[in-house]
Amino acid sequence: MTNEFLPPGLALQKADERIMTLNVGPQHPGSGHMRIIVQIDGDYIVACDPDPGYVHRGEEKMAEYRNYITNIPHLERPVIHDSCNVLYPYVLGVEELLGIEVPERAKYVRVICSELNRCIYTMYWLAIYGIFLGHSTMFMWPAGDRELLIDLMEKISGARVTHAHFVPGGVRNDLPPNFEEVCLRQVNYFEKRIREYAAVFYDNPILISRTQDTGVLSREDAIRLGVTGSVLRASGVDYDLRKKEPYDVYEELDVHSNVMKEGDSYARSKIPWLDMLESCNIIKQALEKMPKSGSVRVKLKPNPKGKGFDSVYKRVESGRGSLGCHIVSDGKVEPYRLKLSVGSFRNLIALPYLLKGEKLGNMPSVYWSLNYWPVEADR
Amino acid sequence: MSVIAPDFKFSKFIQSLISDVVWFVLILSLIGFPLIMMILFFIPMPVIDGELLTPFLAFTYLADPSRTLPIVQSFMMTDMFKIMAFPGFGFAALLAAGTIFVERKMLAKLQLRVGPFYCGKFEGILQLMGDGLKLISKEIIIPAKADKPIFWAAPVLFVASAAAFVALIPVAPGWVVADVDMGLLAVFAVIGFFPIVTILSAWSANSKFPFIGGIRALFQMVSFEIPLILSLLGVVMVTGTLNLSEIAASQSSFPWILFLPVGAIVFFITMLAELERIPFDLPEAESEIVAGWLTELSGMMYGLVQLGTYLKLYAFAALFTVLFLGGWNGPMIVPQFPMELVTEGITLGPITAKIGGLEPLLTQLITPEMINGVLMFVLKTVGVIFFILLPRGVFPRIRVDMLLNLGWHKLIGLAFINIFIALALVYAGVLGPGGLQ
Numbered sequence: 157m158t159n160e161f162l163p164p165g166l167a168l169q170k171a172d173e174r175i176m177t178l179n180v181g182p183q184h185p186g187s188g189h190m191r192i193i194v195q196i197d198g199d200y201i202v203a204c205d206p207d208p209g210y211v212h213r214g215e216e217k218m219a220e221y222r223n224y225i226t227n228i229p230h231l232e233r234p235v236i237h238d239s240c241n242v243l244y245p246y247v248l249g250v251e252e253l254l255g256i257e258v259p260e261r262a263k264y265v266r267v268i269c270s271e272l273n274r275c276i277y278t279m280y281w282l283a284i285y286g287i288f289l290g291h292s293t294m295f296m297w298p299a300g301d302r303e304l305l306i307d308l309m310e311k312i313s314g315a316r317v318t319h320a321h322f323v324p325g326g327v328r329n330d331l332p333p334n335f336e337e338v339c340l341r342q343v344n345y346f347e348k349r350i351r352e353y354a355a356v357f358y359d360n361p362i363l364i365s366r367t368q369d370t371g372v373l374s375r376e377d378a379i380r381l382g383v384t385g386s387v388l389r390a391s392g393v394d395y396d397l398r399k400k401e402p403y404d405v406y407e408e409l410d411v412h413s414n415v416m417k418e419g420d421s422y423a424r425s426k427i428p429w430l431d432m433l434e435s436c437n438i439i440k441q442a443l444e445k446m447p448k449s450g451s452v453r454v455k456l457k458p459n460p461k462g463k464g465f466d467s468v469y470k471r472v473e474s475g476r477g478s479l480g481c482h483i484v485s486d487g488k489v490e491p492y493r494l495k496l497s498v499g500s501f502r503n504l505i506a507l508p509y510l511l512k513g514e515k516l517g518n519m520p521s522v523y524w525s526l527n528y529w530p531v532e533a534d535r
Numbered sequence: 536m537s538v539i540a541p542d543f544k545f546s547k548f549i550q551s552l553i554s555d556v557v558w559f560v561l562i563l564s565l566i567g568f569p570l571i572m573m574i575l576f577f578i579p580m581p582v583i584d585g586e587l588l589t590p591f592l593a594f595t596y597l598a599d600p601s602r603t604l605p606i607v608q609s610f611m612m613t614d615m616f617k618i619m620a621f622p623g624f625g626f627a628a629l630l631a632a633g634t635i636f637v638e639r640k641m642l643a644k645l646q647l648r649v650g651p652f653y654c655g656k657f658e659g660i661l662q663l664m665g666d667g668l669k670l671i672s673k674e675i676i677i678p679a680k681a682d683k684p685i686f687w688a689a690p691v692l693f694v695a696s697a698a699a700f701v702a703l704i705p706v707a708p709g710w711v712v713a714d715v716d717m718g719l720l721a722v723f724a725v726i727g728f729f730p731i732v733t734i735l736s737a738w739s740a741n742s743k744f745p746f747i748g749g750i751r752a753l754f755q756m757v758s759f760e761i762p763l764i765l766s767l768l769g770v771v772m773v774t775g776t777l778n779l780s781e782i783a784a785s786q787s788s789f790p791w792i793l794f795l796p797v798g799a800i801v802f803f804i805t806m807l808a809e810l811e812r813i814p815f816d817l818p819e820a821e822s823e824i825v826a827g828w829l830t831e832l833s834g835m836m837y838g839l840v841q842l843g844t845y846l847k848l849y850a851f852a853a854l855f856t857v858l859f860l861g862g863w864n865g866p867m868i869v870p871q872f873p874m875e876l877v878t879e880g881i882t883l884g885p886i887t888a889k890i891g892g893l894e895p896l897l898t899q900l901i902t903p904e905m906i907n908g909v910l911m912f913v914l915k916t917v918g919v920i921f922f923i924l925l926p927r928g929v930f931p932r933i934r935v936d937m938l939l940n941l942g943w944h945k946l947i948g949l950a951f952i953n954i955f956i957a958l959a960l961v962y963a964g965v966l967g968p969g970g971l972q
Contacts, residue, residue, distance in 0.1 A: 178743055186822035199935055288822040290813055290932030296646035356929065362814055363931050516747075517934040520822040 175202060182210050186288060186520045188530035192507070196516055204511040206504055212534040219494040223459055224250050227491070229320045234498070234532040236317045238277035240269045241474035242532075243322040245481035246494075248403060248470040250324040253462045253485050256454050262326030263404040264446035268339070269312060269321055270472075271435040271442075275346070276305050277475035278428045281527065285425055286357065288520035289366065294357045301349050304342045311335060324460070326453035336443050347436040350429065358426060367421040371510040371522035374419055381506045384499045385477020386427040386527050391419035397473035409441045421518070424525035428475070459489045476500050476527045500533040548656055568594075604892035611900055614712070622706040624698055630916070631845035635663050638924045645928040670838035678831050682739035689736030690832065690839040696728040697846035704853040705780040707863045707908035718779035719771060722854065723764055726809065729847070730756040733818070736840075737828035748827025751935060752811065752818035758942040759808040765950035766801035769957035770858050773966040779854075783862030790861035794960055798953035799859045801946050803922070806851045808942070810844070812923060814930040817938060852919040853912070860915045863908030871903050 178194045181187025193205040215234060219227050231246055232239035244266070251258060279298040286294025306316050311332050313319035321328050357363060373383070378391035388395055396413035398406045414430035416423040462485030471480035477499025486492040503526045510522050572594075586592070597603060610616055617623055636651075640658065643650025651659025677686060703721055705711035715721055730753050737749020771777060773794070774785045792799045808815040819827035832840060856862060877897060880889025933941075960966045 176743060184825060186825075286931075290816065290820060290822070291930070292642070292813075293646050293928045294931075296648055300647050360929075360931065362933055365937065366931065366934055515934060515936065517817070517820070517823055517932075 174198075180519070186523075188528070189534075190530045192519075192523065194511070194516070194519065199515050199517070201511050201514050201516060201519065204508045206507050208501075208504065208530060208533050210534065211531045215535045216494050216496060220490055220492070223489040224254070224324060224491070225456075225460070227494075228323060229318070231496075232318055232320060234496070234535055235277065235475075235529055237280045238273050238475045239317065239319050240266075240273040240322060241277075241472060241479060243320075244270055244403075244472040244474075245470040245479055246483070247322045247324055248472070249468045249481050249483045252468045252470070253466055253483060254324060254456075254460050255463070256325045256456070258326050258404075258454065259451045260405075261330075261447045261450040262452040264442050265312075265327050265331060265452055266322060266404055267406065267409070267442045268439055268446075269309070269319070269327070271439050272305050272309055273319075274475045275432050275435050276302055276309065278432050279305075281428060281475070281524075281529075282353075282425075285521075285524050288524050289363065291357065291360075291363070294353070297353065297356075301346065304346050304349075308339055308342055311338070323453065325456050326451070328453070330452045336446075340440065340443060343436050343439050347433060350432055353429065358429065364422060366518075367425065367521050367525070368418070370421045370518045371424075371514060371525065372418070372420045373424075373506060373510060375417075377509065378419065378506075381509065383477070383503050383506050383526075385473065385475075385503070386431065387424055387477065387503050387506065387525075389413065389415050390423040390427045392417040397471060397478055401471070403470070403472055405442070405445075408445065409438055411438060421521045421525040424527070425521075428527065461489055462487055462491075465492075471497070474499060476529055476532065477503060496535055498532045498535065499527070500529045503528050504533055543656065600890050601892040604890075604896055608892075608896045608900055617710075617712045618702065622704070622710045623702055623712045626706070627698075627701040627704075627846050627849050628842070630849050630913070630920075631842070632663055633917075634845055634848060634920050634924070636660060637921070638927075641921075641924060642928050667838060671835050673834035675834040675836055678740055678742055680741045681831070682741065685735055685739035686831075687836075689732055689739065690836045690843070692732045693729070693736070693843040694839050694846070696725060696732060697843040697850065699728075700725045700850040701846055701853075703779060704850060705783055705857060705862065706853075706912050707905045708780070708784070710905065710909070711780055714778070714780055716776075716778050719767060719777040719782075722779075723760075726760060726763070729809070733828055736832070740828075740831040742831050744824045744826075744830045745828045747824050748818045748820075748830065751820075751824075752828055754935065755808055755811070755815065755817060755938060755942075758939055759805045759946070762801055762942060762946035762950045763805040763809065765947060766798045766805065766953055767858060768950075769795045769798040769953045772954070772957040772961055779857050783857045783864070786861035787864050790859060790864075792859040794966065795859070795953055795957060797949055797956060799855070801949045801953060802855060802859070804946060805942075806855065807923065807926065808938070810848055810851060810923065812848075813927040814933050815938060816932055817935055820932055848920065848923060849916070852916045852923060855919045856912060856915040860919070862915075863912045865907070865911035865915075867904075867907050869903045869907040869910065872897055874898075 174197050175195050176197075178196060179191060180194055181191040182189055189211040191207040191210070193207060194201055195203045213233065215231060218230060222230070227246070228243060232242050235242050250256075279302040283295045283298040283302075286292070286298070309319055310316050312335070313321040313328065373381075373387065373391050375392045378388050378393060383391075384395075392415060394413055394415045396411070397403075398411045399413050402411075412434055414427050414434060416427060464487045465485070466487075467482065467484040469480060469482045471478050473479075478497075479499055480497035482493075482495040482497065483491050484493040507523060507526060507528075510526075511519060514522060595602075611621075619625055639662070640650045651662035653659060654665045655661030677683060700722065702712035703715070703718055703725070705714070713721070733752040733756070734749045737745040737752070740746070770782060770791055773791065774782050776782060776785075811818050817827075819829060821827075824830070829837060829840060874894070874897070877890065877893050880887045957966075
C-alpha cells in the first residue's frame with residue numbers, strides 16, 4: 157500500500173534522526189477538536205499536516221431526511237456561537253426556492269441578530285486566542301463580556317446559544333418590547349469595553365513582537381489558496397460579502413470592511429476585533445432605520461415544497477468568512493441535497509503553507525489566527 | 536466579591552469550631568498523651584533541677600510554665616527548630632501557601648471573576664488545602680518506558696533544592712539556618728541544581744512533550760544564570776562580603792537599590808525567568824507543549840514540584856529583599872514589651888499572677904527587635920512577591936528566540952553597566968570602606 161492511500165498519521169516516512177513527529181491533538185490544550193501532525197527539527201517546524209474530521213456529524217446527510225422547517229435546529233449546530241450566521245444562507249436559499257417575500261422589519265431584525273452573533277462568536281475566538289498566547293486576562297475578559305450580547309440574544313430568541321431564530325419567511329418572533337433601548341445601551345457599553353482590549357492586548361509590546369511577521373500570507377497566496385473572511389482581508393484583499401454581494405438590507409446600511417496589508421498573525425488577529433467595532437456600528441444603524449412596527453414573519457403552509465427540480469446557492473459573510481449553502485430541491489418536502497461550504501475549511505488549507513519553517517512557539521498563534529472552527533469544518 | 540455564601544450562619548460556624556475542638560481534645564487525650572508517655576518511657580531522660588525527669592514529671596511540667604518555657608526556649612535554639620519551623624521550611628511553606636492564595640485571588644480580581652470562593656468559610660481560604668488533599672489522594676501514574684528511579688527522585692530533589700535555597704536566607708539578625716561566609720556563592724550553587732533536576736525529570740519521563748519542555752527549561756535557566764550572577768556582583772563589590780547576613784546588616788541606613796537600580800532590575804527579570812513565571816513560562820507553555828516538563832507528573836509528584844516552585848519563589852523574593860531592599864532593616868514599629876508585668880507579675884487584689892520562665896525567653900530570644908525585623912522582612916518580601924505575580928495578568932508568553940536574545944544580549948550588557956556603577960561608587964569613595972554607612 158503506497159503512501160497516498162493511507163490516512164495522514166499512518167503514512168510511512170523516511171526515518172530521520174533529527175526530525176521529531178508531534179501529534180498536537182486531539183487531546184491537547186493547543187488544538188481544537190482536531191489533530192495537527194507537526195514534524196519539528198529542533199525548534200523549527202519542517203512539515204505540518206492538519207487532520208480534521210474528529211467531530212464529523214453528517215449534517216448534510218441529515219438535512220436530506222428532514223423538511224425545510226425541521227432542518228433549522230440541527231443546521232445551526234456546527235457553530236453554536238454563531239448560529240444565526242450559519243442559518244442565514246440556508247434561510248435565504250429556502251426563501252428563494254419557495255418564492256417567499258420577507259417583510260422589511262424581519263430583514264432588519266435578521267441583520268441585528270446576525271451582527272450580535274458575529275460579536276459573540278468573535279469574543280469566544282478572541283478568548284481562545286488570548287489563552288493560546290499565554291495571556292490569561294485576555295481569556296477571562298472576552299468570555300465575561302460576551303455575556304452582554306448573549307443576554308440580548310436571549311431576550312430576542314429565548315436561548316443563550318442555539319437560537320434557531322431565523323426561519324424561511326422572516327424570524328421566529330418579534331423583538332421584545334423596549335428592546336431598542338436596552339440593545340443600544342448594551343452595545344454602547346460593549347463597544348467601550350472592547351476598545352479597552354487594545355491597551356492590554358493589541359498594543360502590548362510582547363504580543364506585537366511575538367506575532368508580527370510570523371506566518372505571513374501574501375496577497376497572491378491568499379487568493380491562490382482560496383482563504384476567506386478575516387484571513388483574506390488581513391492579506392490586503394478587500395472582499396467582504398456584506399459589501400460585495402449585499403443580502404437582505406446590508407446595501408441600505410453603511411458597511412465599512414476592514415483591510416490590513418501585512419498578512420501576518422497580528423493582522424489576522426486584529427481584523428476580527430475591528431470587525432466587532434464595525435458590527436456595533438451596523439447594529440446602531442439598523443436600530444435607527446428599522447421600521448418600528450410591522451410583521452416579522454410570513455405565514456407558511458405546513459410542509460412547504462419546492463417548485464420542481466431547482467437549485468439555489470446563497471452565501472453570507474459569517475464570523476469565519478464566506479459561508480455558502482447550496483440547496484437542490486426535487487419538488488418534495490425535503491431538500492434533495494444540501495451542501496454547506498464553510499469558511500473554516502477554506503482557511504485551514506493555508507495552515508501547512510504558513511507553518512512550514514516557523515518556530516514551534518508560533519504554532520498556536522498562527523493556527524488560531526486563521527479563524528478556524530474545527531466543528532464547522534467537519535460539519 | 537466579598538459576599539458571604541448564601542447558607543452561611545455564624546452560629547453554625549461557631550458550632551462547627553466547638554465540635555472541632557472537642558474532637559481535637561478527644562483524639563489528643565486518647566491517642567496523643569499515651570503516645571507521648573510511651574515515647575518518654577523509652578527515651579533516656581535528662582536530670583533537671585537535681586531530679587531525674589520521669590514521664591510523670593514531664594506531664595507535671597506541662598502545667599508549670601516556669602519549667603516548660605525553658606524547654607521551649609532551648610528547643611527554639613536547636614538547629615532542628617530552625618530547619619523545620621521558623622526561618623526554614625515551615626515559615627517558607629506558610630508564606631508560599633499565602634502566596635498561592637493571594638495569587639489566585641488577585642488574578643481573579645484582575646480578570647473580573649471571583650476566584651476560590653466556597654472552600655473554607657472566608658473567600659475560599661482553604662482551597663489550597665483541598666487541592667493538596669486531592670493531589671495526595673490521586674493515583675501516581677508513571678509512563679511505562681520511564682526511567683523509574685530517576686523519575687521518582689526528581690520531584691523530591693526539586694523540593695530538596697528549593698529547601699536548601701530557603702535555608703540560606705537570613706530572616707532576622709541571627710535567625711538563619713545556615714549562616715555561611717560564602718552565602719552568595721552557596722546560593723549560586725543551589726540555583727545551579729534546578730536545571731539539572733528539571734532535565735532529569737523531563738528526560739527520564741521518556742515522552743516527547745516533557746523532553747521539549749525540559750530542553751527549554753535548560754536553555755532558559757542556564758542562559759539566565761549568567762546575568763543573575765553578574766547582576767549580584769555589584770552588591771558584593773560595595774559590601775565586600777559574600778555573607779548574606781552581613782550584606783543585610785550593611786544596609787541599616789539605606790538599601791542598595793538606591794545606588795544599584797540597574798542591578799536590581801536585571802536581577803528581577805532574571806528572577807522571573809528562573810522561576811518560569813509569565814512572561815517566561817516557556818517550559819510549561821500549555822498551548823504548545825501541554826504542560827512542558829510537568830506533563831507526565833501526576834498526583835503528589837506534581838504537588839511536590841508545585842511546592843518546590845513556590846518555595847523557590849519565596850526564596851528568590853527573599854534574596855531580592857536581602858540584597859537590594861535591606862532585609863530586616865526598617866523603622867521600629869513594634870512597641871517594647873511591658874517587662875515589669877513579666878518580672879513582677881500582675882497583682883489583682885490578693886492574687887499576684889506571674890509566669891516564671893517567660894523573662895529569659897522574651898529578653899534573649901523573642902525580642903521586639905527580632906519581631907520588628909521579621910515583620911519588615913515579611914512586608915518587603917510580600918511586596919516583591921506581589922510584583923512577581925503581577926505580570927501574569929498583563930503579559931502574554933514570549934518565544935524562545937526572544938528569550939535567549941534578551942538574556943544574552945540585553946541583560947548581560949546591563950549587568951556589566953551595573954558592575955561599572957558599583958566600581959565607580961567604590962573608587963569615588965561614596966560607598967565601600969571609608970564611605971557612607
